[in-house]
Amino acid sequence: MDTRQLEYFVAVAEEQNFTRAAARLFAAQSTVSAGVAALERELGARLFERDAHGVRLTGIGEAALAEARTGLQSIERLRDLAVGEGGLRGAVRVGIFTNLASIDLPGIMGEFRRRHPGVDLRLGPSPSGSTGLADDVRQGRVDVAFLGLPDRVPGVLELPLAETPFVAVLPEGHPRAEGGGPVALETLAAERWVDARAGFGNRVTLDRALTAAGLTRQVATEVSDLGEIPRFVAAGLGVAALPSLTVLPTAGVVTRPLTPAIQWRLSVIAHPRPGAAARALVGLIAERFGRAVPPTLEAS
The missing domain is CATH 1.10.10.10 (Winged helix-like DNA-binding domain superfamily/Winged helix DNA-binding domain)
Structure with a gap:
């Protein structure tokens, strides 16, 4: 064996x-x-x-x-x-979002490779978004993952990175697209929506806010790539509300502040007993986001 x-x-x-x-x-x-x-x-x-x-x-x-x-x-x-005898070796499996422009993923991974050339990187998303990535880390299928869920996840080590408000994403010509003022969530709830699949962190956060406000909506179009949602909005398939950090510039789309404010939480998580390479990657991500690495991740 x-x-x-x-x-x-x-x-x-x-x-x-x-x-x-x-x-x-x-x-x-x-x-x-x-x-x-x-x-x-x-x-x-x-x-x-x-x-x-x-x-x-x-x-x-x-x-x-x-x-x-x-x-x-x-x-x-x-x-x-044996790290001190020749540098880090092995592989790190990383759960990622696709088309998340706020994370310079190529830059982060390029710097990691320069620092640790003996470590292979295996990057990939989950078809069920942040919910799936959290389970992948808990089960040991993934070492490190970016996460967009509203609550801390039990059974993993977590480092908060950023918070950003949701914005309304509207097609050009929409009645609420003019003027630049905020758009009420209650107003949008009555329309047809484009959103990510169930389990994605942005949808979990938004659904919770809708439920708390006593609102329901019709998600007429679901997509598995968060970054593609504005393009579907521009095509007239519905409206959307997305964390501002995730909205890519898209022709035919207008964004407006959303009221009441809804915050999206971005974090990175790691397996409870991460290897040295995984800890090094989390440390680099924390460095890029100006965050201090928790003691549990420094010497797990």
Whole structure:
């Protein structure tokens, strides 16, 4: 049994597909299949049920997955012990938002690579937004993630980065787009909306505010890319309300202050026992945002 076999097993379990797991690991599918098969032979048990629709964990596979994740995390911490002998090594899995212009993600990751050339970066979003990313970090599928949920998340280490107000996002020519004054949430609630899918942090925050105000709305169009929402608004599919940090300049769209004010909270979270590379990345993000790293993240 070796580390790569455990990595193959965990990736296939999380992707529920050998092809996607191989792409994620930058490995040939035949290599991943052979590695999982070798692990099953060594354990003397099937870890996956395979059929034409894909793969799913067996009962033994479910139990083995938790142990494999723990084992990989322990190996990562063992590598951390030798940091002083040649710099950080390994990989950091990072949960990100797409098209979030307020985060200079290429700049942050470029600086991280210059400081720690021995660490690989694996970046990706979650189809269920911040809610999915929070679960990914808790379950050990992701090491560090950006988050836009309104409350602190139990079971992770968290560093607040910024707060920003929601703004109304309206198509040009909309009656409320003129004058530059604030737009009442109650007024917008009566219209058709474009919004992110359920689970995205901006939607969780906005839905909570609507419920508190006793308002309901019709989300007529859902998109999985937060940055694309203004383009759908410009196309006449509805109105939106988004955190100002997330709104990309878009032709045919006007933004206006929203009343009452609704604040969106941006943070970065890490696994409760982060490796040295993950701690270094959180430290760099804190540096970029002018935040102090909590002691729990400095020496976890």
